[in-house]
Amino acid sequence: MRLIIREDHTEVSDYIANYIKERINQFQPSEDRPFVLGLPTGSSPIGVYKKMVELYKSGDISFKHVVTFNMDEYVGLPRDHPESYHSFMWKNLFMHVDIKPENVHILNGNAPDLDEECKKYEAAIAAVGGIELFLGGIGPDGHIAFNEPGSSLTSRTRVKTLAYETIIANARFFDGDVNKVPKLALTVGVATVMDAREVVVIITGAHKSIALAKCIEDGVNHMWTVSSIQLHPKGLIVCDEDSTLELHVKSIEHVHQVLIGTENLGLQGGVKQLKSATNASSRPKTPMNAPHE
């Protein structure tokens, strides 16, 4: 697992958007071999989507051969409700890029048979050969998608009751009224996310600092479902300074960033810092993913 720390939310967003751009372009997707991307909602990825739209407009990325699967959707909220995850995704990303509507997959929280809808979703993911890269955010309680504390780490797409903490956290999108927040959601499972060939998680803000520490410095634990990323062969967490307040080994990451400098995507001052602080040329090359691996 790699941990990348950037100064603030904007830098984190730029880093992840550029990272995904590189992954899609390296993959060279085609009609027959599309790039399959898992996507989250919430406030965390908005900056990533904004940057991805910019990269599309500047001709650096195309979604023509990208197939997407979103993580989750509320149950019972009309699809065209401004806070449905359908509305969110079209407003923040899909309507601004060249993705084909038939390549977009979002769980239908109004399906007549919700269990069947979840089964079909897993089958659709399998039918395209699995997810290449799953981008996720986390809740302050360390949940990924809607896999609330206590969710099985082997869980698949299913109906989930939201934790009261999540309902409170999401009330900000519903006029601050907890009564307006749906109490059920459809969500991919922890195992659905971890089946992806690569998992990238965005974590920003001091209110997520305990979750970040629990998820990467404590053991793998179903009470902090993002901790399952520790077992993933290709897991990446990109976080801001504020979210690292509770980390014990942050200093290692700082030294590492100085060592790798601008080799890494989105890094701007690393080499400059290194040159002024140390004699870079005499140091052995450090693998990019050494700390927290």
Ligand SMILES: N[C@@H]1[C@@H](O)[C@H](O)[C@@H](COP(=O)(O)O)O[C@@H]1O
């Ligand atoms: N189901 C979503 C999650 O996928 C998201 O990661 C979380 C955090 O949201 P935010 O990024 O707004 O903090 O909110 C919801 O619970």
